[in-house]
Amino acid sequence: xxxxxxxxxxxxxxxxxxxCDRCLGRLFxxxxxxxxxxxxxxxxxxxxxxxxxxxxxxxxxxDEADRRILLNIGRQAEPLLKLLKLHADTDxxxxxxxSDRVSCAICGGLLDHVIEKAAREGVKLLKAYxxxxxxxxxxxxxxxxxxxxxxxxxxxxxxxxxxxxxxxREVGKLIQAMDKSLYAEFENPEATLLVEFPTGDVAIQxxxxxxxxxxxxxxxxxxxxxxxxxxxxxxxxxxxxxxxLLRVTGGERVVIHAAGREDVDxxxxxxxRPLIIEVKAPRRRHLDIPVFERYANMLTKGLVEFEIEGxxxxxxxxxxxxxxxxxxxxxxxxxxSLDAPLDEDDVDKLRRExxxxxxxxxxxxxxxxxxxxxxRVRTVYTTSCRLLGAHVMECIIDAEGGLYIKELxxxxxxxxxxxxxxxxxxxxxxxxxDVISVETGFDSRIGAPTELGTR
Numbered sequence: 001x002x003x004x005x006x007x008x009x010x011x012x013x014x015x016x017x018x019x020c021d022r023c024l025g026r027l028f029x030x031x032x033x034x035x036x037x038x039x040x041x042x043x044x045x046x047x048x049x050x051x052x053x054x055x056x057x058x059x060x061x062x063d064e065a066d067r068r069i070l071l072n073i074g075r076q077a078e079p080l081l082k083l084l085k086l087h088a089d090t091d092x093x094x095x096x097x098x099s100d101r102v103s104c105a106i107c108g109g110l111l112d113h114v115i116e117k118a119a120r121e122g123v124k125l126l127k128a129y130x131x132x133x134x135x136x137x138x139x140x141x142x143x144x145x146x147x148x149x150x151x152x153x154x155x156x157x158x159x160x161x162x163x164x165x166x167x168x169r170e171v172g173k174l175i176q177a178m179d180k181s182l183y184a185e186f187e188n189p190e191a192t193l194l195v196e197f198p199t200g201d202v203a204i205q206x207x208x209x210x211x212x213x214x215x216x217x218x219x220x221x222x223x224x225x226x227x228x229x230x231x232x233x234x235x236x237x238x239x240x241x242x243x244x245l246l247r248v249t250g251g252e253r254v255v256i257h258a259a260g261r262e263d264v265d266x267x268x269x270x271x272x273r274p275l276i277i278e279v280k281a282p283r284r285r286h287l288d289i290p291v292f293e294r295y296a297n298m299l300t301k302g303l304v305e306f307e308i309e310g311x312x313x314x315x316x317x318x319x320x321x322x323x324x325x326x327x328x329x330x331x332x333x334x335x336x337s338l339d340a341p342l343d344e345d346d347v348d349k350l351r352r353e354x355x356x357x358x359x360x361x362x363x364x365x366x367x368x369x370x371x372x373x374x375x376r377v378r379t380v381y382t383t384s385c386r387l388l389g390a391h392v393m394e395c396i397i398d399a400e401g402g403l404y405i406k407e408l409x410x411x412x413x414x415x416x417x418x419x420x421x422x423x424x425x426x427x428x429x430x431x432x433x434d435v436i437s438v439e440t441g442f443d444s445r446i447g448a449p450t451e452l453g454t455r
Contacts, residue, residue, distance in 0.1 A: 133185030
């Protein structure tokens with residue numbers, strides 16, 4: 001059975017079951033190249049009809065299995081069935097049923113209709129959400145899948161594909177043929193169309209619009225993420241500041257993915273902090289980058305500033321949230337001495353002691369309610385300080401990402417060592433903190449200006 005040729009195998013199947021062109025061709029989908037399953041099934045059926053006609057001419061009769069094959073083939077066999085009916089020696093043959101009276105054993109004769117219906121509905125949905133690059137998914141009912149798998153196993157068919165694979169491919173091809181502005185995009189699709197079989201219903205999952213850029217916090221007491229409370233937002237946030245994008249995109253909400261975060265009471269100045277702004281379920285996405293930037297800054301109240309650099313991919317978020325955690329950051333800290341006055345020896349000692357110095361930190365007490373109590377080791381690369389008064393100095397600190405700067409200064413009751421307080425033997429506190437530089441190791445393509453809608 002395993003060494004049978006294609007025609008022999010197809011004939012055995014058709015002797016038992018009626019199959020449409022698509023479903024028959026799909027049983028041999030990995031044989032031949034450049035054909036649709038519909039073309040493949042049509043070709044197989046025509047060759048079988050020719051073979052049966054040849055057999056009839058040589059023998060003058062067809063057996064019961066041959067007649068069942070012709071009846072189960074459908075439209076390709078209709079002319080021969082009519083011809084045979086005209087001959088006197090076919091008097092005992094079964095009445096031809098015709099293709100419109102033969103229901104496919106796998107799809108019930110619905111597959112062509114479902115593909116065409118899904119493509120029409122898919123185009124409408126894609127246009128409604130301003131989608132160009134898309135991918136198609138398929139959900140097939142259990143009964144259809146079981147019937148198809150049973151046929152493959154029963155007849156030893158090793159070169160077929162699943163019906164959902166054909167639905168995905170053919171719906172995608174037909175959509176692109178209906179509207180040339182739409183294209184299949186498998187790596188970074190803007191939306192997924194989900195086609196259900198046998199109903200032909202189509203749902204759309206709109207992927208987020210991801211914009212790469214930077215933000216600056218020009219004031220203190222601004223959180224990065226939206227911080228709700230029963231009385232309303234606890235602080236104005238970077239996330240809330242970006243809500244202007246919802247006006248131009250028609251999206252449902254905004255989520256911020258940044259390369260680290262600063263405290264609520266710290267400003268983000270200098271180079272700004274790299275971020276990806278995620279707009280969920282946008283209805284408009286193909287706009288120029290300056291338009292996105294203008295709307296991003298519409299509701300910032302002058303407290304936050306955004307620069308939009310280009311589009312991002314979903315995979316870029318991991319780079320922003322994880323791989324940047326250890327990159328160098330530069331801080332400016334205003335430090336107050338709570339007891340003894342400061343002097344130039346203190347400044348010089350901090351410069352010497354915190355030059356490529358490893359610091360051991362347990363999770364600060366102030367964040368223990370929301371972070372695990374762990375110990376981490378981070379490096380302070382350089383420290384440069386200057387006195388501003390008897391009890392005040394300003395320090396520029398270059399450090400590895402993930403180092404808690406306030407605790408580096410005050411020691412957090414010994415949970416951070418060494419600390420500035422420990423090294424100079426004075427009680428220090430960080431009065432103000434600004435982030436002035438955030439280095440990244442991103443690929444230069446991330447956030448590069450991109451012409452929206454191009455492949």
